[in-house]
Amino acid sequence: MTQADERAEGLTGLAETSLGVAFLRDLEHQRADRLFADPFARLFLDAAGDVGASWTNVPSGPAGLGFIDLMADQVAVRTVALDTALLEAAAAGRTQVVLLACGMDARAYRLDWPAGTRVFQVDFAAVLDFRTRALRAAGARPRCEVVDVATDLRDDWGAALRAAGFDPTARTAWLAEGLVYGLPSVAADGLLDAISALSAPGSTLALDHGEDGELLRAARTAVSPDFTDLWQGGPRTELDVWFRRGGWAPLIRDIGLVAVEYGRPTPKAFDPRRAGTGRGWLIQAMRQPLPAGDVPQGLAGASAP
């Protein structure tokens, strides 16, 4: 067992970051003006006990902003935007959905999927076991067919996905949320190559990406020194080049502009008016060639490479 496997076993390290996202989703769920409802986030945090409780807002850095201050609006906006992207893709016939590094993503339980939708949830075995136990204990029922795929995304996860029943000839709606910026560039390239190799033309890929910044780095360290180097940068090239080289036509939107659409301020970690921040994006891409007349609404502006 590698060091990373050992850390994943106890829902710490990489796996624990999924509880950080759950913490942020629960905060949004509690707002009167919430952008989405996710009652499952609190369920996961309660099941995690002390580990879940470590995600508090410790003020840090020169601006005195904690991780929650910096990331709350990013997670709120990305969640609802990616919900929409997936539902549109599924409504247009991509009823095979893959949630890569799903963590505590409860979309299979909270979204209104078209009949026949099959959602593959991919993450470490320890993460999937944890979430399954928590959901079962609460009597939660999925709103689509759910297939868990326990694997390590650094290994041949495509083989694990196919063994679980994934059909590479069918159009797929992929999600890679909260994942790409945590990968070194070589791993990010490898991830896109693997997704591309499994994607029939017309498949969609939705993800968020963001640059690290001094404020975010200080805030992660304040939560735990284990998280200081969590941001590994992701793709080395410009995002549109990265997608197009892999055969994808991307629609890349600045997170601040997407936030405006939902009546939210630019997420603090990605606000260019603030010193010590980076830029953040939401991306929807479609695998080429585009089948005629079959472009999900959100991708109408995406041009061919």
Ligand SMILES: C[S@@+](CC[C@H](N)C(=O)[O-])C[C@H]1O[C@@H](n2cnc3c(N)ncnc32)[C@H](O)[C@@H]1O
């Ligand atoms: C920041 S969380 C995001 C979770 C989820 N996508 C969301 O947005 O709520 C990152 C997730 O990636 C998973 N992960 C990281 N490295 C992985 C790997 N090598 N193989 C499988 N899962 C991995 C972690 O276990 C964790 O659940």
